[in-house]
Amino acid sequence: MGIPLIWVYQQAYQAYGHRFWWPARTPFEVVVGAVLTQNVLWERVERAIALLEDAGWLEPGRLAHATPDELRPHLQPVGYYSRKAPLLREIARWYLDHRHRIPQPSWRGELLNIHGVGPETADSILLYAFHLPVFVVDAYTRRILSRVYGVPGPWDAPYDRLRGWIEQRLPRDVALYQDFHAQLVEVGKRSCKRRRPRCSQCPLRSVCAYALRDGKAFAPAGEDPPRRSRPREGPGKAVPRAIAR
């Protein structure tokens, strides 16, 4: 069903080149960034990381003993202070316990047991800090794949089901997983926006059901697919029209 997933990657790769993600200098910075970026755009994460670094909190040994009040001012750019401050301290402790060990798939369960770490955060850490082969699924992934492949698919399915769908269709390759996720982020930020996607400039336009719908090769520049109030997650999503007024 649909085009091979690897083609989607190749289309983006041809446009953007290798992304060399995750944007962090150390594995611990990956861990911190994975927490900070929960529900937050990366630009704000960068500001918070800079604040944390200037104050010396990017040392896992120090962060492991930070109090929420000490972290609060540095977390201002990313918000969610009440959740992320205690979480940073706890995940720093977990990192101290693991940083010199050989990464194990069982670490996923350990991370998920930390309050405030969900599947995306756990997988980001495993893939980018520890180079374990888990595909990171985020909002960009769901949105882009739902548009590229059209209606039927696990796009709204629970996290692990979509992750499995993706991993089944790709060679089990850490570098590919890393760069593919990075490409999806790039496509999501530049073109496949939630509102008003810019299909005419999207590297996936030639393989995307959403950009290709209505039989057009793709909309000419400046004429992206028409939409009503907001684009659904795919062309023909059978939403129960129910008591539409």
Next chain:
DNA sequence: GTCCTGGTTC
């Protein structure tokens, strides 16, 4: 000004 965004928990 108000709306909208994005992971996780309850």
Next chain:
DNA sequence: GAACCTGGAC
């Protein structure tokens, strides 16, 4: 389905 938060888009 709402709460947690911010700052950019409208």
